[in-house]
Amino acid sequence: MNEYVVGIDIGSSKVCAAAGKLDKHGKIQITGITSVPCNGVKRGIVVDIDSTAVGIKNCIEQLERMIDSKITEAYISIPAEICELTLNRGVVAVSSEDREIKKNDVERVLKAAKIIAIPSDKEIIGVIPEQFIVDGYDNITDPIGMCGLRLEVDAQIILCQSTVISNIFKSIKKAGINASGMVFQPLANAMAVLNNEEMKIGALLLDIGGETTNITVFNGNRLIYKDMLPIGGNAIANDISLCLKLPLSEAEKLKIKYGRVIVPNEASGEDFKIKINANYDNVVEVDYSLLIQIISARIEEILCLVKKKLSVNECLDKVSGIVVVGGGIALTKGSIELCKSIMDKPARAGTPEYVGAASPIYSTAVGVVKDVIDSGKVDLTQSTAQESHHKKNDSKSAWQEQDEELYSEENNDGILSKIKGFFTDFF
Template sequence: MFNGTNIIAGLEIGTTKICVVIGELKADGSMNIRGLGQAPSNGVRKGEFINPKEVAEDVRAALAQAEKMADVEIRSLYVGVTGGHIRCFNNRGIHHVYSADREITQEDVEDVIQNAKAVNLPFDNSILHSIRQHFIVDGEDGVTDPVGMHAAQLQVNLHVIHGKTNRLQNVMRLVQTTSLQVDDVVFNGLASSLALLTAEQKDLGALVIDMGGGTTEYAVYSEGVIRHSGVLAVGGDHITNDLAYGLKISLSRAEKLKKAHGSALVNEEIGDQTISVTDELGLEIKRVKAGHVHLIMSARIEEVFKIIAEEVEKAGLMNLLRAGTVLGGGCTHMPGIVKLAEKVFQMDVVIGRVQNTGGLVEALEEPEFATAIGLVRYGAIYQRKPVAQPGWWSRFTEFIKKLMSLVR
């Protein structure tokens, strides 16, 4: 049992479930999911911790399950973060190339990125991600690697995602109380997009929406790069709340009713049919009209989609989404959600499937695990440690070779 450098773990602390996924990055670059563990989430509301002790216990339970399944011991993991405090913007950095021949070097690239990162955030915010979009070389846009090009001015566009420092620190502190190290904190919406989108969809332009219990995260791509992202502190739990309030039933019955008879679309043909609401023993408490249930549900989901559509429109990206919208998260189990999204966004919508990843089918096929799998994929893309360290013998022979070449 070991946590070799090719083992990567992701932890999503959701409002509904706490989930750990363990992946193995193979030497050929492919990803294999080896372990999945989950525990119902008892201490989180709208993505915020209301009972950290309970959250830590749930993390331990999910981790133990995943470790057992993967037969590895995890010491560090990539942790997803979300919440209404997370914001994004795009920023441009400018740098003048001073060398005599005006050839752009790696140092110029690092300088321009530093320049773009120097942003004025609200005092209590920290940068979560600053993701490179494109370079602009003497006004020529869309350059992906400017090193070696000749120019007087180099610019770069970055997508910056930031959040409240104390909320981000709370996540790190909580994970550390479980004796685990945090490899990195990652925005859940970014993680979901890494799991659900193909490179082609990113090129064509796509919107990813992950609708969970207390939050809905989204991310927009076009021309291969992330352009916009955000979080709404609204999710499936609000639909349950609306049903409980509107039908005068308890939250637990509303949740059961939503899952068993819910629909995101109002179907006039069955609108007058009645659904029986039962207690724990299966005895009928009351009967409600299907049309009423579906109307309450569709109103809330439509509202969430409309807010996202407005945001995407405001960012000027709506017409660039040629690959359409991809849905993830537990709410995608709801019948009719794809049709409703198509109506609001006026484009093709599909339920996302995890891309380019093998292993546990039960993890890959359920849309609610996309975030945790995406965290593992983030680790594979951004981890700084090499996949396999050369052993001491090959390092020693390398050293001798270098010495010999100096002597010769």
């Protein structure tokens, strides 16, 4: 399995997994991707370890058949809704005699930033540097190679409840997979669907899942705001089930097959009857116009709540564009146009630019793979060179995972890779 990197996204309604490797040109290639239903997770928290483990196992088995290789290790995305961010500053003295800042100094200052009082039921799972400060000069993105006496970092510390993380890893282990590390979900999505220009001028990353809607705002290449709504795509199926007196399973089928959104100033369109089989083989007729009204009302409510949160926290003006990822809402016809209308901002569906993985539902799994490979967390260049006799890959990462030995890899010398997420590896 050294040839592949596997990323797993455990959601409230499904488990997605992606496998990637480097091609002969040193570029990332997604060789397999799949998803299976899973109902063992609610709002990012594992509520049924057995059910979650079965979903993960089924997903991995499908992926193994796609890539024709046995999978024993994977990297996991950590949902944003179970994490919280807190700001802290780390300060160290430059250790070298010539006062040149080296990787070891950056490692020490990041560890110093993690020295913070936290509740006994929580633990630090990662740190995201915002800026480095050398002898009082701030807004430094890459301090390595500079001269100075004092190195500081302003960082966001990622905290999570210990029991929640433990249950996630128990589910992974029960599925027969060793968790090699983890990636913060908003950063994985950003890796997969946002470009450098969007990260700089301001972007709202809207991850609408089954049970939750995660709101993340990036500006100036920094994560400046994170929030969550306890409502997602599953609420639409519930609305259809209640309003039309249908079983929830049939409501979900209707949502997927006929779902669309009424866009403002758009013609009402064709109205017709939909015949479906309800309980006890009873045939029920559903008005199409009523169905899309139900779907539109719920999606509009979600988007209005997002706008309200951004306005209250004074983040709406910092957003220049909106990227929607996640489950079925991002793929629902008319939802992006409705988002543009409500937010009064440009919007698009976030799709990874890889063959076979160009869907918003795969953004997190693909982002995990991309982050791990780009950050140098694993070294795939040796096996790639043996197969293709190509030069060693020199690709650089916008976000970087951290384990107990930060900056231990030799290919971590990209400017962006020094300033992004460094995640703690428990293993």
